[in-house]
Amino acid sequence: MNRPLVGSISVVLFLAVWQVVGSTNLVRSDLISYPSEVAATLAKMAASGELGSNAVVSLKEFVAGFVPAVAAGIAAGVVLALVRRLRLFFDPLLIAIYQAPIIAFVPILVVWFGVGTQSKIVMVFLSAFFPVMINTMTGVAQVAEPWTRAVRAFGADAFEVVTKAILPGSLPAIMAGIRLGVGRAIVILIAGEMYVSIMGIGRLVQVYSSAARAAEIIVLVVVISAFGFACVSLLRWFEHRLGPWRSELEQ
Amino acid sequence: MSHLEVDRVSLAYRRPRSTERFFALADVSLHVDRGEFVTIVGPSGCGKSSLLMLIAALLRPTSGVIRLDGREVRAPGSDRAVVFQDFALLPWRTVLRNVELGLELKGVKAAERRAAARRYIAMVGLRDFERHFPHQLSGGMRQRVGIARALSVEPEVLLMDEPFGALDAQIRALMAVELLRIWERDRKTIVFVTHDIDEAVYLADRVVVMSASPGRIIETLDIALPRPRDLDIRNAPEFAAYRHRIWELLEEQVRTSLHWPTAAS
Numbered sequence: 001m002n003r004p005l006v007g008s009i010s011v012v013l014f015l016a017v018w019q020v021v022g023s024t025n026l027v028r029s030d031l032i033s034y035p036s037e038v039a040a041t042l043a044k045m046a047a048s049g050e051l052g053s054n055a056v057v058s059l060k061e062f063v064a065g066f067v068p069a070v071a072a073g074i075a076a077g078v079v080l081a082l083v084r085r086l087r088l089f090f091d092p093l094l095i096a097i098y099q100a101p102i103i104a105f106v107p108i109l110v111v112w113f114g115v116g117t118q119s120k121i122v123m124v125f126l127s128a129f130f131p132v133m134i135n136t137m138t139g140v141a142q143v144a145e146p147w148t149r150a151v152r153a154f155g156a157d158a159f160e161v162v163t164k165a166i167l168p169g170s171l172p173a174i175m176a177g178i179r180l181g182v183g184r185a186i187v188i189l190i191a192g193e194m195y196v197s198i199m200g201i202g203r204l205v206q207v208y209s210s211a212a213r214a215a216e217i218i219v220l221v222v223v224i225s226a227f228g229f230a231c232v233s234l235l236r237w238f239e240h241r242l243g244p245w246r247s248e249l250e251q
Numbered sequence: 252m253s254h255l256e257v258d259r260v261s262l263a264y265r266r267p268r269s270t271e272r273f274f275a276l277a278d279v280s281l282h283v284d285r286g287e288f289v290t291i292v293g294p295s296g297c298g299k300s301s302l303l304m305l306i307a308a309l310l311r312p313t314s315g316v317i318r319l320d321g322r323e324v325r326a327p328g329s330d331r332a333v334v335f336q337d338f339a340l341l342p343w344r345t346v347l348r349n350v351e352l353g354l355e356l357k358g359v360k361a362a363e364r365r366a367a368a369r370r371y372i373a374m375v376g377l378r379d380f381e382r383h384f385p386h387q388l389s390g391g392m393r394q395r396v397g398i399a400r401a402l403s404v405e406p407e408v409l410l411m412d413e414p415f416g417a418l419d420a421q422i423r424a425l426m427a428v429e430l431l432r433i434w435e436r437d438r439k440t441i442v443f444v445t446h447d448i449d450e451a452v453y454l455a456d457r458v459v460v461m462s463a464s465p466g467r468i469i470e471t472l473d474i475a476l477p478r479p480r481d482l483d484i485r486n487a488p489e490f491a492a493y494r495h496r497i498w499e500l501l502e503e504q505v506r507t508s509l510h511w512p513t514a515a516s
Contacts, residue, residue, distance in 0.1 A: 146339035153307055153339075154353040154404065155328040164352070168343050242343075 033215040038222070041215040050204070055223065057199040058189060061117050065124025066185055070178055073129045077136025077174075078162060087137075098130040102184070106192050115196045120189055127188040128181030135177025139170025168242075175239045182231045190224060253282035254440055255306070255408055260315030261465075262301055274465035275301045279315075281459060281468065283408075286438040290451040291459045292497060294504045298466025299444045300336075303412045306442065307333045319407060329357050332401035336413040338393045340385040346372060346396050347381040353404040364403075371399040374433060391422045398430070402439075411443040415450070424482055427453055435479055448501070449485055452476075452493045460500045463508050470500055 015035050021027050022034025029037070045051040080087045080094075106123065113119035143166050151165040167174075193202025201220055208216040262276040275298040283289050293299045304310040306317055308327045317324045319331065332353065340349050347368055354364035372381055375395035385393055394414055401409055415423040427450055434441060445451050451458045452474055460470045474493060476484055484490055 146335065146337050147341055149309065149335070150339035150341065150352070151356070153309060153327050153333045153335075154356040155326065156356050160356060164356070165341070168341070171343070 030212075031214055033218055037215050038218050042219045042222070045216065045219060051219075051223065054199050054201055054204050057117065058120075058193065058201040059227075061120040061200065062124055062185065062189055064117075065121040065189075066128050066181070069125045069128035069181065069185075070132055072125075073132025073177065073181070074136050074167075074174060076129075077133040077177075078140055078166065080133070081137045081140035082162075082166075094130070094133070098134055102127045102188050103191055106188070106195050109192070110196055116198055117200075120192050120197065120200070123188045123192045124185045127184040128178075131180040131184060132174065132177040135173045135180065136170060139173025139177075140166055142173065143169040171239075171242060175235060179232060179235055182228065182235070186224065186228050186231075254285040254287075254320060255281075255283040255442070256316075256318040256321075257281040257302070257306065258316045258318065260302075260305060260312045260317060262298065262305060262310065263313040276305075276312075277465035277467055279466065279468055283440060283442060285440055288434060288441045288443070288454055288456045289459060290443045290445060290455040290457075291461060292445055292448060292451040292501065293461030293466065294463045294501060294508050295446060296508065297461040297463040297504070299461050300412050301466070302461075303333070303410050303442060303444050306408070307331055307410050309333075329353055329404035330407045332404050332406035332409055334394070334397045334401045334409065334411040334414045336416045338385070338390075338397045338417075340393060340396055340400075342385050345382050345384055346377060346388070349385065349396055350400045350403050353400055357404055367403055368399070371403045372396075374402070375399045375429075390418050391426060394418065394426065395429075398433070402433070406439070408440045408442060411441060413444055413446065415447075416445070423447070423450070428482060430454065431478075431480060448494055448497050451497070452490060453480060453482075453485060458493070458497060460497055462504050472496065 018032070019035045022029045022032050023036065033041075042051075080090060102123065105126070109119045109122055109126075113122050147165040147169050148161055151161050156164060189200075190202040190205065193200040194206040197203045201224060205217060205220050208220070258280055260276060260279045261274060263272040263274050265272055279298075279302060281289075281302075291299045291302065301310060305312050306324065308317075308324050308331075324331070341352065344352070347365070350368040350372055351364050354367060359367070369378075369381070372378060375398055377392060377395055377399070380388065380392065385396065388396070394417075397414065415426045418426060431454060441454075443451075443454060455474050458472045458474060459468055460472070461467065462469045472493060476487070476489060476493075
């Protein structure tokens with residue numbers, strides 16, 4: 001039997017048991033809901049525009065914070081990895097900030113940047129920037145000497161050494177950092193919106209949880225998971241396109 | 252004026268946490284004519300690879316000058332292409348894209364460099380492997396990619412640093428035959444470093460023999476074997492005489508480096 005088929009059996013089984021247990025009220029259905037109710041709620045929330053309008057706000061916050069975080073994280077990581085003095089200078093500070101849970105900064109970021117989208121963009125940026133930067137540094141440090149030597153031997157300048165040898169050579173580590181950043185950014189974005197916001201998926205989670213509406217909350221969890229899954233799939237596709245050598249080496 | 256000129260070059264390393272200097276090369280002078288195939292043999296650690304890296308300008312000499320056509324060599328450039336012992340291919344690039352690397356850095360336009368890369372890939376017999384990645388190739392095939400990459404930039408001098416050192420003996424011999432076949436076409440100047448005496452004699456117009464610590468040139472032999480050469484020439488009496496002479500020069504060096512006294516002493 002093929003693998004996706006075996007994997008989907010567990011999912012179908014889970015949904016079936018959930019449906020039976022929930023719809024027959026074996027366990028209180030107002031607490032656990034059940035798949036057909038969740039699907040109906042999803043359709044209702046989508047039709048009313050509630051889901052779409054809030055998702056757009058969250059998506060904009062995510063993109064506005066995440067894309068600059070990746071660009072800045074790669075740039076900072078390369079510079080710090082290559083300039084030893086700068087690295088020695090910043091290393092303790094960066095490690096300290098990286099280790100600190102960004103979620104602890106949520107209240108102060110709201111004080112600084114307001115209850116609207118701006119504070120969420122900063123939260124996404126901070127939670128993605130550090131993993132990308134730290135992983136880029138690791139990746140650059142692991143770039144094999146023959147790669148840079150080959151490029152230098154043909155007369156490459158410093159910039160070309162970075163673009164032709166160092167960046168492609170550290171791509172797998174950079175992509176791992178971006179994947180890590182996606183997970184962290186989603187968590188912080190939702191948490192930030194739940195803490196205080198005007199619109200967004202996290203705001204809906206907060207509203208429906210105070211009303212104890214299980215079906216709506218589960219719809220939102222499904223939407224958030226689907227977004228995370230889509231991000232990771234996109235990254236995987238992108239990574240394979242850029243570096244099929246690595247995935248083939250690992251096979 | 253010779254084509255490539257190594258003029259009284261020394262290379263010193265400072266040992267870590269020490270003021271003591273260690274000379275990898277001391278006062279080395281070498282002149283290579285255009286179109287000449289020069290091989291350099293010596294015991295390991297004699298600085299023969301360092302000499303090649305100095306010509307490539309991947310290292311800078313402590314003293315002395317290296318000139319190509321009278322101009323001092325100061326930075327790496329595609330007038331001197333290097334073939335490395337470890338191949339130094341980029342694992343994320345296909346064969347075709349690896350061969351294109353030098354042309355890319357030279358600023359050759361995409362269509363033109365693709366055509367040139369294909370020509371050199373065909374020359375080393377890898378036409379069917381253009382889309383393969385280095386890890387999908389054998390060692391001998393990888394080094395053919397390395398050779399194609401070096402030739403593609405049409406260098407004045409081809410610098411080969413123990414290019415067949417990572418290959419087993421049979422493949423090695425065949426690679427040498429192949430290299431001569433390619434060389435016979437356009438007679439590019441080649442400086443080829445090896446520790447294999449047979450390889451050095453088989454390929455060369457001239458063999459330079461080096462001694463270890465500090466690295467010096469102890470002898471230069473003109474190889475008056477007819478060309479084109481095939482592998483059978485290794486059984487010729489003249490070949491044996493060259494082999495014997497070089498071995499005599501090297502034996503003492505190698506024994507010293509092993510701290511292995513001669514039987515007589």
